[in-house]
Amino acid sequence: MSEYQNIKKGEKGAWISIIVYLVLAAAKLTIASIGNSEALRADGLNNTTDVIASVAVLIGLKISRKPPDQDHHYGHFRAETIASLVAAFIMMTVGIEVIIGTIQDIINQEISEPRLLTAWTALTAAAIMYFVYRYNLKLSRKIDSNALYAAAQDNRSDALVSIGAAIGIFGAQFGAYWLDPLAGLIVGLIICKTAWDIFRDSTHSLTDGFDEEEIESIRETISKHPDVWAVKDVKARLQGNQTLVEATIHVNPHITIEQGHTITDDVEYTLEKEHRILYAHIHIEPFEKD
Numbered sequence: 001m002s003e004y005q006n007i008k009k010g011e012k013g014a015w016i017s018i019i020v021y022l023v024l025a026a027a028k029l030t031i032a033s034i035g036n037s038e039a040l041r042a043d044g045l046n047n048t049t050d051v052i053a054s055v056a057v058l059i060g061l062k063i064s065r066k067p068p069d070q071d072h073h074y075g076h077f078r079a080e081t082i083a084s085l086v087a088a089f090i091m092m093t094v095g096i097e098v099i100i101g102t103i104q105d106i107i108n109q110e111i112s113e114p115r116l117l118t119a120w121t122a123l124t125a126a127a128i129m130y131f132v133y134r135y136n137l138k139l140s141r142k143i144d145s146n147a148l149y150a151a152a153q154d155n156r157s158d159a160l161v162s163i164g165a166a167i168g169i170f171g172a173q174f175g176a177y178w179l180d181p182l183a184g185l186i187v188g189l190i191i192c193k194t195a196w197d198i199f200r201d202s203t204h205s206l207t208d209g210f211d212e213e214e215i216e217s218i219r220e221t222i223s224k225h226p227d228v229w230a231v232k233d234v235k236a237r238l239q240g241n242q243t244l245v246e247a248t249i250h251v252n253p254h255i256t257i258e259q260g261h262t263i264t265d266d267v268e269y270t271l272e273k274e275h276r277i278l279y280a281h282i283h284i285e286p287f288e289k290d
Contacts, residue, residue, distance in 0.1 A: 008061075008065060009139070009142075009143045010061055010139070010140075010143060010148045011058060011061050011062065012139070013135070013136040013139045013140070013148045013151060013152075014054050014057050014058040014061060014148070014151065015058065016132060016135065016136070017050070017054045017132060017136065017151060017155065018051055018054045018055060018058065020128060020129070020132050021047045021048075021050045021051040021054060022051055024044075024047045024125050024128065024129070025044050025045075025047035025048045025050075025051060026044075027044075027121065027125070028040050028041070028043055028044030028047060028121060028122075028125060029041060029044035029045070029048075031117060031118055031121045032044055032118060034115070034117075035114050035115035035117050035118035035121075036113070036114050036115065036118075037114035037115070037118035037119075037165075037169055037180055038101075038102055038105060038114075038180050038181045038183075038184035039114070039118075039122070039164075039165035039166075039168040039169055039180045039181070039183035039184045039187065040114070040118040040121060040122055040165055040169065041184065042098045042101075042102065042165070042183075042184035042185075042187035042188055043122060043125070043161055043162055043165045043187055045094055045097070045098055045191075046094075046098075046158065046161055046187055046190075046191050047125075047158065048094065049087075049090060049091040049094045049095070049191060049195075050154065050158060052087060052090045052091075053084075053087035053088075053090065053091060053154070053198075054151070056083040056084065056086050056087040056090075057080065057083055057084060057087065057151060059079075059083055060079045060080035060081070060082065060083030060084065061080055063076050063079035063080075063083075064076050064077045064078075064079050064080045064240050074239050074244070074279075075239065075240075075242075077239040077240025077241065077242050078205075078206065078239055078240050079240070080240045080241070081202050081205050081206055081238075081240060082202075082206070084150075084198050084201075084202045085198070085199065085202040085203065085206070087198065088195045088196075088198040088199040088202060089195075089199075091191055091192075091194060091195035091198070092191075092192055092195035092196070092199070094191060095188050095189070095190075095191030095192035095194075095195055096188070096192065097188075098184065098185075098187060098188030098191060099185060099188035099189065099192070101184075101188075102181045102182075102184040102185040102188060103185065105181050105184075106178070106181050106182075106185075113172055113173070113177055114169050114172050114180050116169075116173060118169050119166045119169035119170050119173070120166075122162045122163070122165040122166035122169065123162070123163070123166045125159075125162045126159045126160075126162035126163045126166065127159075129155050129156075129158045129159035129162065130155075130156070130159045132155045133152050133153075133155035133156040133159060136148055136149075136151055136152035136155055137149070137152040140152055150198075154194065157190065157194060161187050161190055164183055164186060164187065165183050165184075165187060167179075167183065168180050168182060168183025168184070168186075169183070205238045208237040208238075210236045210237055210238065214236070214275075215234055215236055217275070218234055218236060218245060218247075218271065218275060218277070219231050219234045219247075221270060221271060221274055221275065222234070222247055222249060222267055222270075222271070222282075224270075225263065225266060225267055225270065227251055227252070227255075227259075227263045227266075228249045228250070228251065228263070228267070229249075229250045229251055229252065229287050230249070230250040230287060231247065231248075231249055231250075232248040232249065232250055232285065233246075233247065233248040234246075234247045234248075235247070239279075242278060242279060243275070243276075243277045243278075243279070244277075244279045244280075244281075245271060245277050245279070245280040245281070246280075246281045246283070247267075247280070247281070247282050247283070248282075248283045248284075248285060249263075249267070249282060249283070249284055249285070250284075250285055250286070250287030251263060251284050251285070251286065251287065252286075252287075253286030253287060260284045263282075263284065264282040264284060267280070267282050268280045268282060
């Protein structure tokens with residue numbers, strides 16, 4: 001299955017997340033208004049940001065499926081990363097709004113007992129998000145999609161946020177009314193933390209940052225080839241979910257061009273098999289052993 005087909009399958013998971021988030025956000029915000037729960041309101045706003053983030057990822061996935069053209073020789077895979085960056089800014093804005101709102105309520109002592117209905121709403125939402133998490137996690141592993149795997153982790157975080165909101169609301173039922181806005185404040189902090197993580201990872205990828213341990217693993221894989229005398233240099237960067245590798249290897253200076261070409265083909269095949277690297281440029285240089 002090609003990477004473009006995998007991306008198309010990943011869109012299904014994004015659509016499911018969007019639909020579920022829309023329903024849950026509408027339900028939570030409505031019931032939070034009726035039941036006077038800041039925690040559930042914050043949870044609902046969190047799902048609103050998730051809708052926007054999921055739409056951004058969906059758009060990024062669709063653009064990523066466009067084949068290479070005259071001014072995008074490596075394809076459009078980074079569109080997904082840019083979409084994630086946009087989503088991070090949106091999530092941070094909403095997270096800050098939730099934090100400011102709950103702090104103002106605490107300072108102004110605008111605290112009331114939330115209705116029990118809001119707690120059961122949060123628990124139901126947590127159960128639904130857990131099943132969405134399991135679905136997207138299974139799909140991400142099936143098609144080996146980093147973006148969908150990240151979305152699955154976000155689904156799990158949302159389930160935990162809803163559980164936290166429910167705990168705060170249940171605590172308010174026993175007279176600890178401050179637990180409800182406190183839970184809302186914690187939800188706002190979680191939204192900001194998630195936004196920061198997405199921003200950090202996206203900017204790291206867009207500035208050609210790459211995991212050093214993975215670089216060393218790639219270097220070790222190349223060096224295991226019997227005809228590679230030494231690995232002079234290895235560079236890698238990400239294009240969306242695709243890893244692009246450039247490596248310079250030292251080989252026997254007396255081999256033919258055809259033999260050198262066979263070595264590079266073997267190395268590229270090994271990288272694809274062991275690391276799922278589909279785009280590798282291997283440069284060979286003659287080298288005399290000491």
